[in-house]
Amino acid sequence: MSMTKSDWQSITLSAVLLAVAACLPLTGDAYMLSIGITIAMYAVLATSWALFSGPTHYISLATAAFFGLGTYTTAIGIENGLNYWVTLPIAAILGAVLAALVGLATLRLSGVYFVIFTLGLAELVRQVVTWGQNVSGQKGLYVLTDITEVHIYWQLLVLAAIVYLTGWAIGRSRLGFALRIIGDDEEVARHSGINTSRAKILLFMVSGATAAVVGSMLAPRYIYIEPALAFTPMLSFLVVIMALLGGTGRLWGPLVGVIPFTLLWEAISASFPNQTTLLLGLSFLVIVYLLPRGFVGLIESGKRKMREREAFA
Amino acid sequence: MTTGPTVLSLRGATKRFGGLVAVNDMDFDVTEHEVLGLIGPNGSGKSTTLNLISGALKPTEGTISLRGTPISHLSAADISRRGIARTFQLVRLLPSMTVLENVRAGAVFGHRRRWGAEADAHAMRMLALVGLDRRANAHVGELTYIDTKRVELARVLASEPKVLLLDEWLAGLNPTELEEGITLIKRLRDEGRTIILVEHVMDAIRSLCDRCVVMSTGLKIAEGTPEQVLSDPEVIRAYLGDDDA
Ligand SMILES: Nc1ncnc2c1ncn2[C@@H]1O[C@H](COP(=O)(O)OP(=O)(O)OP(=O)(O)O)[C@@H](O)[C@H]1O
Numbered sequence: 410m411s412m413t414k415s416d417w418q419s420i421t422l423s424a425v426l427l428a429v430a431a432c433l434p435l436t437g438d439a440y441m442l443s444i445g446i447t448i449a450m451y452a453v454l455a456t457s458w459a460l461f462s463g464p465t466h467y468i469s470l471a472t473a474a475f476f477g478l479g480t481y482t483t484a485i486g487i488e489n490g491l492n493y494w495v496t497l498p499i500a501a502i503l504g505a506v507l508a509a510l511v512g513l514a515t516l517r518l519s520g521v522y523f524v525i526f527t528l529g530l531a532e533l534v535r536q537v538v539t540w541g542q543n544v545s546g547q548k549g550l551y552v553l554t555d556i557t558e559v560h561i562y563w564q565l566l567v568l569a570a571i572v573y574l575t576g577w578a579i580g581r582s583r584l585g586f587a588l589r590i591i592g593d594d595e596e597v598a599r600h601s602g603i604n605t606s607r608a609k610i611l612l613f614m615v616s617g618a619t620a621a622v623v624g625s626m627l628a629p630r631y632i633y634i635e636p637a638l639a640f641t642p643m644l645s646f647l648v649v650i651m652a653l654l655g656g657t658g659r660l661w662g663p664l665v666g667v668i669p670f671t672l673l674w675e676a677i678s679a680s681f682p683n684q685t686t687l688l689l690g691l692s693f694l695v696i697v698y699l700l701p702r703g704f705v706g707l708i709e710s711g712k713r714k715m716r717e718r719e720a721f722a
Numbered sequence: 723m724t725t726g727p728t729v730l731s732l733r734g735a736t737k738r739f740g741g742l743v744a745v746n747d748m749d750f751d752v753t754e755h756e757v758l759g760l761i762g763p764n765g766s767g768k769s770t771t772l773n774l775i776s777g778a779l780k781p782t783e784g785t786i787s788l789r790g791t792p793i794s795h796l797s798a799a800d801i802s803r804r805g806i807a808r809t810f811q812l813v814r815l816l817p818s819m820t821v822l823e824n825v826r827a828g829a830v831f832g833h834r835r836r837w838g839a840e841a842d843a844h845a846m847r848m849l850a851l852v853g854l855d856r857r858a859n860a861h862v863g864e865l866t867y868i869d870t871k872r873v874e875l876a877r878v879l880a881s882e883p884k885v886l887l888l889d890e891w892l893a894g895l896n897p898t899e900l901e902e903g904i905t906l907i908k909r910l911r912d913e914g915r916t917i918i919l920v921e922h923v924m925d926a927i928r929s930l931c932d933r934c935v936v937m938s939t940g941l942k943i944a945e946g947t948p949e950q951v952l953s954d955p956e957v958i959r960a961y962l963g964d965d966d967a
């Protein structure tokens with residue numbers, strides 16, 4: 410299909426926004442940069458999560474499993490003399506393979522089983538890594554590189570650009586159309602000739618590979634990693650909440666949720682460090698009750714009202 | 723019209739739901755360009771038979787073949803790609819999409835696969851065929867009941883199926899709509915399509931079907947022209963006699 414004028418407008422706008430974001434380190438403010446990294450990280454995670462969960466409505470709580478897998482891939486790779494850059498594609502492949510296995514095992518089942526399975530998976534992987542480390546007598550791993558915070562930030566921005574381009578391309582492809590049909594009515598999808606399992610697994614692989622690469626990119630930031638940090642279930646829940654807050658109906662939706670929520674979360678974690686889990690649950694309830702379709706839904710129904718008003722005027 | 727080559731055949735097709743035998747040892751053939759009526763009282767197993775053919779359900783026993791090739795082990799998606807398309811007794815549309823997008827689903831993924839402008843043009847032709855081309859950009863939520871049925875039919879036609887399965891497509895229409903509906907299916911018939919029609923509307927059965935298979939409690943109890951089966955005492959008993967207890 411050819412590109413329309415509005416496609417070019419969106420691409421230009423995205424490129425400009427990305428360029429502006431890339432200038433953040435020039436402010437020289439370390440705190441700003443640190444928040445920038447967190448926002449970029451959640452933006453990539455939530456957007457790639459929504460690529461799969463948006464159209465299929467399958468809620469995955471496995472983000473931490475993929476993220477941790479990537480973190481450990483890079484840590485172990487570097488410990489064994491691999492170049493950092495080589496560990497990124499390895500993490501992507503491992504993430505995709507893990508996603509394919511999970512997908513084969515669960516995507517034929519209904520959504521509820523999928524949620525539980527993915528949550529269990531993250532925990533399982535964490536236990537396996539913990540056990541592996543106990544056997545080898547270590548508690549964690551050092552990730553010593555000369556990669557600075559600024560590098561991590563820019564890498565995440567490049568990854569974000571790749572994720573947006575991928576999402577945009579999928580949205581215009583047969584695969585994207587197939588997923589929308591699956592999200593609307595899986596029975597119709599099957600009877601229209603769509604291999605529904607394959608479509609879902611492919612998207613889940615994209616999402617899993619991306620989360621693994623994010624984990625790899627963040628590994629040098631942590632310097633010392635252990636399972637409780639790399640596989641924290643909190644990460645999976647935060648990604649889901651941010652994506653739902655923004656709305657999964659549009660590619661840019663999750664970003665709209667990530668920015669305010671990251672800032673809010675920074676404030677909450679600083680003021681109530683012992684109540685984070687409670688407040689996380691509360692935010693989840695509030696979002697699901699008040700904004701079931703996220704900011705995207707709010708914006709779009711606002712637009713519709715405007716149009717109706719114009720039509721009546 | 724029953725002299726063409728056999729397109730679809732069922733041999734011993736059986737479906738059990740626990741102790742209930744919903745479809746019991748069904749045998750019948752559908753020949754090319756034929757409109758076969760599948761009729762019978764409520765709960766006699768008509769929809770289940772269509773589900774077996776379309777791959778929505780796997781037969782417990784027996785085989786179903788398309789032009790001599792067994793298809794009963796295939797997934798619904800594969801069966802659809804091989805050219806069997808269906809409507810559902812309770813209309814199923816894609817609620818988040820426009821009329822055109824609904825029909826495009828059939829054009830993009832069905833038996834004959836298209837993409838881009840070609841798929842859109844083809845979907846528009848199918849909408850014109852069912853008389854809905856002017857509502858192409860409407861949201862499916864805005865449609866009247868018969869128009870939702872039209873969209874579903876257009877989606878199914880867009881895949882260019884070799885065999886069309888219509889499950890009570892005429893049910894629930896008011897008299898005017900019914901007349902339009904019968905005209906529409908007559909046109910499909912005149913185009914030479916191969917159709918299995920599950921139907922309760924007697925007028926439609928008489929005017930549309932070349933041949934009928936009658937089911938009762940999962941069994942085939944009669945087969946023949948509409949006149950033959952509708953005057954068959956056993957068929958009359960099946961329709962009227964089940965509730966004489
Ligand atoms: N998925 C299922 N599980 C259990 N029983 C089923 C299932 N589908 C159908 N049945 C049963 O099988 C029998 C045949 O049902 P079917 O829907 O095929 O009848 P039908 O001839 O299409 O009836 P109607 O004219 O009311 O549509 C019924 O007794 C029904 O309750």
Ligand SMILES: [Mg+2]
Nearest residue numbers: 768769770811
């Ligand atoms: Mg039925």
